[in-house]
Amino acid sequence: MCEYCGCQALETIDKLTQEHERVVTLISHVRDAHRGGEVARMAEVAREIAAVLGPHTRQDGVFPAALASLTTEQWEAIEAVRARVGTRIPEPSP
16 A cells, blocks of 8 residues: 555554455455356455445545544645545545
8 A cells, every 4th residue: 555645654544544455355356256257256245345435435434534633744645646546535624
């Protein structure tokens, strides 16, 4: 995972990173199942991915908490990366 700004030292960012890595691993499992024509396995792994990502869709999820703990410099570094890949995240509430 990236280490542009040192934000990995923050507990909430570290948690997000671990979850991201878990989802990436699960996506590789979906690809393997797809290549093997294993529809039931694809569905099973998709449910696992949804379980990992579920908390991020809630207003009180880990992502808002993580954003609130960032310094301005860390926020700007993340925003710069997001701008390059074409995604946008909401600014944290004060």
